[in-house]
Amino acid sequence: MSTTDRPTRTRTRRSVWLSLLVATVVVLGLAAAVAGTGETDTAAGIATGGLTVIVAAVVAALRIARRPDRAGTAQRLLAHQGDERDHRVHTASLAWVGLVAIMLxxxxxxxxxxxxxxxVIVRALPFLLLATAVLSFVAVDRRI
Incomplete structure (x- = not known):
């Protein structure tokens, strides 16, 4: 099934926007709870990181809504509009991340x-796994 000939569903769009709203409330609530304990730097990090991801998801959802034919694999996955190929790319890249996690x-x-x-090892692992996720996603996306 192609992403260009599928009719847009308002229910899916509503669920995307509702999930983004819930994610924003959760991020801000978690940041407020952490700030209430006196850890303002940690709260700022939670708010900055969480809201950055939410803004990226909003941009992806808007791009999908306006030009579904020009959106990439990652944007379709972020907006819950991916087809079978997109899901295969996602699954294969996560398989590589799992393999690298065991090896690391x-x-x-x-x-x-x-x-x-x-x-040092524990602090380096998330960055190495994130780099693995990005590189494997790009490599698998170009290969499949």
């Missing part, structure tokens, strides 16, 4: 045994 945890355990700091 094994290497991290070995590095800790050899004397590396556990804090």
């Amino acid at each position: 945890s094994a290497f991290g355990s070995a590095a800790t045994y050899l004397g590396a700091s556990g804090d």
